[in-house]
Amino acid sequence: xxxxxxxxxxxxxxxxxxxxxxxxxxxxxxxxxxxxxxxxxxxxxxxxxxxxxxxxxxxxxxxxxxxxxxxxxxxxxxxxxxxxxxxxxxxxxxxxxxxxxxxxxxxxxxxxxxxxxxxxxxxxxxxxxxxxxxxxxxxxxxxxxxxxxxxxxxxxxxxxxxxxxxxxxxxxxxxxxxxxxxxxxxxxxxxxxxxxxxxxxxxxxxxxxxxxxxxxxxxxxxxxxxxxxxxxxxxxxxxxxxxxxxxxxxxxxxxxxxxxxxxxxxxxxxxxxxxxxxxxxxxxxxxxxxxxxxxxxxxxxxxxxxxxxxxxxxxxxxxxxxxxxxxxxxxxxxxxxxxxxxxxxxxxxxxxxxxxxxxxxxxxxxxxxxxxxxxxxxxxxxxxxxxxxxxxxxxxxxxxxxxxxxxxxxxxxxxxxxxxxxxxxxxxxxxxxxxxxxxxxxxxxxxxxxxx
Numbered sequence: 001x002x003x004x005x006x007x008x009x010x011x012x013x014x015x016x017x018x019x020x021x022x023x024x025x026x027x028x029x030x031x032x033x034x035x036x037x038x039x040x041x042x043x044x045x046x047x048x049x050x051x052x053x054x055x056x057x058x059x060x061x062x063x064x065x066x067x068x069x070x071x072x073x074x075x076x077x078x079x080x081x082x083x084x085x086x087x088x089x090x091x092x093x094x095x096x097x098x099x100x101x102x103x104x105x106x107x108x109x110x111x112x113x114x115x116x117x118x119x120x121x122x123x124x125x126x127x128x129x130x131x132x133x134x135x136x137x138x139x140x141x142x143x144x145x146x147x148x149x150x151x152x153x154x155x156x157x158x159x160x161x162x163x164x165x166x167x168x169x170x171x172x173x174x175x176x177x178x179x180x181x182x183x184x185x186x187x188x189x190x191x192x193x194x195x196x197x198x199x200x201x202x203x204x205x206x207x208x209x210x211x212x213x214x215x216x217x218x219x220x221x222x223x224x225x226x227x228x229x230x231x232x233x234x235x236x237x238x239x240x241x242x243x244x245x246x247x248x249x250x251x252x253x254x255x256x257x258x259x260x261x262x263x264x265x266x267x268x269x270x271x272x273x274x275x276x277x278x279x280x281x282x283x284x285x286x287x288x289x290x291x292x293x294x295x296x297x298x299x300x301x302x303x304x305x306x307x308x309x310x311x312x313x314x315x316x317x318x319x320x321x322x323x324x325x326x327x328x329x330x331x332x333x334x335x336x337x338x339x340x341x342x343x344x345x346x347x348x349x350x351x352x353x354x355x356x357x358x359x360x361x362x363x364x365x366x367x368x369x370x371x372x373x374x375x376x377x378x379x380x381x382x383x384x385x386x387x388x389x390x391x392x393x394x395x396x397x398x399x400x401x402x403x404x405x406x407x408x409x410x411x412x413x414x415x416x417x418x419x420x421x422x423x424x425x426x427x428x429x430x431x432x433x434x435x436x437x438x439x440x441x442x443x444x445x446x447x448x449x450x451x452x
Contacts, residue, residue, distance in 0.1 A: 018151050018152050018153075018160070020151075020216070020217060021147050021148050021151035021152070021160075021163075021217060021220075022148045022151075022152070022160060022163045023163075023213070024147060024148075024213050024214050024216075024217050025144045025145070025147045025148035025163040025164050025167075026148075026163040026164070026166050026167060026170070027209075027210060027213055028095060028099055028140075028144060028167070028210045028213065028214055029140065029141070029144045029163075029164045029166075029167025029168070029170075029171070030166065030167040030168075030170035030171045030174065031099065031103070031167075031171065031203075031206045031207060031209070031210040032098070032099060032102050032103075032136065032137060032140050032167065032171065032210075033137075033167045033168045033170070033171025033172065033175075034170075034171035034172075034174045034175050034203070034206060035102050035103060035105070035106035035133060035171070035203050035206075036071065036102070036133055036137055036168075036171065037168070037171045037172040037174075037175035037176070037266070038106070038175035038178070038179065038199045038200060038203075039071065039106070039109065039130065039133065039200075040172075040175075040266070040267050041175055041176055041179050041267075041270065041285070042179070042196055042199070042200075043267075043392075045179070045196075045270060045274075045281060046191075046192065046196045047126070049192065050114040050115060050116075050192070051112075051114060051115050051122055051123050051126050052115070052123060053115055053116070070127055070130045070131050070134065071130045071131070071133050071134035071137070071389075072134060072384040072385060072388050072389030072390075073131075073134065073385060073389055074130075074131040074132070074133075074134030074135050074138065075134045075135070075137060075138030075380070075381035075384045075385075076138060076378070076381040076382055076384075076385065077134075077135050077138060077381075078098070078134065078135035078136060078137065078138025078139035078140075078377075078381060079138040079139065079142070079377035079378050079380060079381030079382070080237060080377075080378070080381075081135075081139065082094050082097070082098055082138065082139025082140075082142075082143070082377065083139065083142055083236070083237075083373050083374040083375075083376070083377025083378055083381075084236050084237055084374055085139075086139075086142060086143050086146070086373030086374070086377070087226075087232065087233055087236040087370065087371060087372070087373045087374050088232055088233070088234075088236065090219050090223050091143045091146050091147055091150070091219060091220050091223055091373065092147075092214065092217055092218070092219050092220075094139060094143050094373075095140065095143045095144065095147060095214055096211060096214055096215065097139070098136045098137075098139040098140040098143070099136070099140070099207060099210050099211060099214065100207065100211070101132060101135060101136035101139075102132070102133050102136030102137060102140070103136075103203050103204065103206070103207030103210075104132075104207075105129045105130075105132035105133045105136065106129075106133060106200055106203040107200065107201060107203045107204045107207075108129055109126065109129050109130075109200045110197040110198070110199070110200030110201040110203070111197070111201075112125055112126060112129070138377065138380070138381040138384075139377060141164060141376070141377065141380045142372075142373050142374075142376035142377035142380060143373060143377075144163070144164035144167065145161050145164045145360040145363070145364055145376060146220060146222070146364065146372060146373055146376070147163075147164075147217070147220060148160045148161060148163040148164060149161040149360070149361065149364055150220035150221060150222040150223070150369075151220055151221065154429075155307065156304070156307050157307065157361040157364070157365070157429065158302075158303040158304060158305075158306035158307040158311060158357070158358050158361040159300060159303045159304040159307055160303075160361075161303060161360035161361040161364060162299050162300045162302070162303030162304075162357050162358075162360060162361070163300075164360055165299045165303065165356050165357055165359065165360050166295075166296055166299050166300060168262070168356075169292040169293075169295035169296055169299065169349070169353075170292075170296050172266055172288070172292045173289060173292040173293055173295075173296065175199065176285050176288050176289045176292065177289055178198070178199045178202065179196070179199055179285060180282060180285040180286060180289060182195045182196070182198060182199065183195075183281055183282050183285065184282060222369050222372075225369075226369070226370055232370065233370055233371060233374075236370075236371050236373075236374035237374055237378070239371055239374075240367070240371050240374050240375045240378060243371075244366070244367060244368070244371065244375060246425060247366035247367055247375060247426070247427070248366075248375060248378060248379055249422070249425055250366055250422045250423070250425035250426035250427075251362075251363045251366045251367075251375065251376070251379030251380075251383075251422070251426070252378075252379045252382050252383045252386075252422065253383070253418055253419060253421055253422025253423075253425065254315065254359065254362065254363070254383075254419050254422035254423050254426065255359065255363070255379065255380065255383035255384075255387060255419070255422075256383055256386060256387040256415045256418045256419050256422070257319050257322050257323070257355065257387075257412070257415040257416045257418065257419035258322075258352055258355045258356050258359060258387075258419070259383060259384060259387030259388035259391065260387050260388065260391045260411070260412055260415040261322050261348065261351065261352045261355075261412060261415075262349075262352055262356075262388065263387075263388050263391035263392050263395070264326065264348065264391065264395065264408075264412060265288070265291065265345050265348040265349050265352065266288050266291075266292070266349070267391075267392050268391070268392050268395040268396070269284065269287070269288065269341075269345060270284045270285065270288065271392075271396065272333075272395075272399070273287070273333075273341055276399070277333065277334070277336050277341070278336070279336070279338060279341070283338045283341070284341070286342070287338070287341050287342040287345045287346075288345060290342060290345070290346060291342075291345040291346045291348070291349035291350075292349065294346055294349065294350060294353075295349050295350070295352070295353045295356075298350055298353035298354070298357070299353045299356055299357040300357065301353075301357065302314070302318075302353050302354045302356070302357025302358060303357040303358055303360075303361065305354075305357075305358075306357065306358035306361065306362075310428070311358045311361060311362050311365075311428065311429065312362065312423045312426060312428065314354065314358055315354075315355055315358050315359065315362060315419075315423055316420055316423050317354075318351055318354035318355040319355060319416045319419045319420050319423070320416065320420070321351045321354075322351050322352070322355065322412065322415075322416045322419075323412060323413040323415075323416030323417065324413070325347060325348055325351055326348075326405075326408065326409035326412045326413070327409045327413075328344075329344040329347075329348060329409075330405035330406075330408070330409060332344050334405070355419070361429070362423075362426060363376050363379055363380070364376055365426075365427065365428070365429050366379075366426055366427060387415065394411060395408055395411075398411065
């Protein structure tokens with residue numbers, strides 16, 4: 001009987017289907033995170049002057065990072081709305097909707113007039129569009145994880161689920177690469193006047209490409225099985241909150257340190273390097289660019305490793321490293337060396353990769369298949385409120401108040417401890433749930449074929 005189940009699993013959905021789902025999850029998420037990351041970099045480098053002018057540069061940066069945080073605050077709305085729909089109407093439809101939403105918002109940011117043209121209306125419009133970006137990203141992540149992991153072999157969930165995790169560094173790589181190229185080709189005045197807009201307007205082309213890829217996919221085998229068994233939840237949010245509170249808590253807490261560490265080494269490091277260390281903008285962007293390129297390779301590697309060792313143990317060891325590395329990093333870079341900055345960013349993002357690679361699989365495994373989109377989306381978005389949303393603000397405020405990097409390093413160490421608590425609360429992989437769902441979908445497809 002077990003051999004029969006394995007044979008069924010082997011033919012559904014097939015290696016080509018797995019590869020298409022992996023690629024669609026990776027590219028779609030990368031395109032959405034390009035949109036999100038290009039805003040993050042612009043908030044550190046441009047928006048303080050253009051949309052929040054102030055005599056004090058630090059005040060302008062704080063206000064710009066406040067709009068950065070809006071993108072995290074709005075994520076729970078996307079998680080609640082799109083997460084619920086993903087368990088009710090399907091993964092594919094929701095993923096197309098989120099891609100359109102975030103792409104349109106990013107394109108419109110590229111068309112916004114600056115503060116010196118329309119005044120406070122420019123700042124308000126920027127916040128509204130940033131809010132829309134966050135809603136789209138909040139509904140995207142959970143579906144992208146399930147798209148690849150539910151098509152893939154449950155025994156290799158760490159690797160297949162990492163497709164969605166490659167998206168943020170790939171998007172960050174693309175966004176910072178575009179900004180770095182524009183910075184190199186244009187003068188400072190040209191970049192501040194119109195050059196930064198090019199990076200946002202490119203979103204229109206990228207979203208069209210992403211839609212073309214996702215429209216060709218079928219629904220995942222797990223959701224097909226839910227439809228066949230008529231087991232789709234009617235009130236998935238309520239079910240998650242009432243029947244799986246420990247799973248939700250574990251999934252939320254395990255995300256905190258990765259979010260904060262990523263904000264440090266891809267967002268705040270740009271401000272620290274340019275304002276505190278006096279390095280050129282291009283040097284700081286190049287360091288992040290190289291670190292993000294390495295992450296594109298390390299994240300799937302970390303996901304694959306987590307399929308062969310205990311996933312929680314790998315994640316936990318990486319969280320310990322995340323708590324220690326900032327102390328080393330700041331001591332190195334305060335010498336003002338770009339080489340040391342680059343090395344510090346690379347190591348920081350490598351540590352992040354070995355938390356982030358296994359993270360998608362670990363979070364998905366906390367919830368039963370019929371509540372997985374909702375549970376994963378809620379965990380992802382709620383964790384953002386206490387992790388990535390406030391991190392750049394706290395980094396900037398702590399540095400301003402104490403005039404020292406020490407409180408920043410201690411802050412990251414505390415978030416690492418929070419993540420370890422979340423890992424202790426979680427459970428290990430439950431492959432049988434997915435195998436049963438995939439078997440049901442295979443039997444349903446076979447029955448439909450015989451009927452024809």
